[in-house]
Amino acid sequence: MAPNPYLLAADNPTALLSLLRENPSLASGQDEHGYSLLHAAASYNHLDLLRSLIREFKVPIDIKDEDGETALFVVETVEAARVLVEELELDAKLQNAEGQTAREKIEAEAEWPAVAKYLQTLESASSSANVAQNGSDIELPPLPEGLKVTMGTMDAAEAEEQQPDPEFRRRIEELAAREDFQTPEGQAELRRLIEEAISGQGFGDERSVRPRSD
Structure with a gap:
């Protein structure tokens, strides 16, 4: 058999x-x-x-x-x-x-x-890889109280001028690759990075995020 x-x-x-x-x-x-x-x-x-x-x-x-x-x-x-x-x-x-x-x-x-x-x-x-390729793919936590972000469009020259600071990108990618990224602690750290970016602190000599002027 x-x-x-x-x-x-x-x-x-x-x-x-x-x-x-x-x-x-x-x-x-x-x-x-x-x-x-x-x-x-x-x-x-x-x-x-x-x-x-x-x-x-x-x-x-x-x-x-x-x-x-x-x-x-x-x-x-x-x-x-x-x-x-x-x-x-x-x-x-x-x-x-x-x-x-x-x-x-x-x-x-x-x-x-x-x-x-x-x-x-x-x-x-996999979500982290999407973040690295396209920042719009990330689902960000709520902004800290008192902060407000207004979305708009910009032309190619403005977009080129306002490329993300390399240090900010590096820190976001490192955080997104961590196993605890989806935990409350990981999301809290992500929020701190966002606060720093919005306030212009800790990423190079210039602010990495600037208000758009109409």
């Missing part, structure tokens, strides 16, 4: 790799529920098997089961999640049939909090 590849994925990944090298077509197979060997390897934390399935046997990294869930939805360790996302480049934002990301489902089930926290950190880092 031929060995069951899904059982080998759980209990004997070395034997499974030998089987797949004899019959590579098994690598991308799925059972009646869409469960794949990639899902099994992720669930049982067999990291070398994960890598081999993608790199050697070319299994699609975003293969989904009948619920529209990738292997990231079934990981139980941060290490497996990190291999899938950072090494093998699985998109952590992919949603299942119910519109949940892996992080949202794992949080809802409350079984693997460390994995949920890691995926939340990835989302924060």
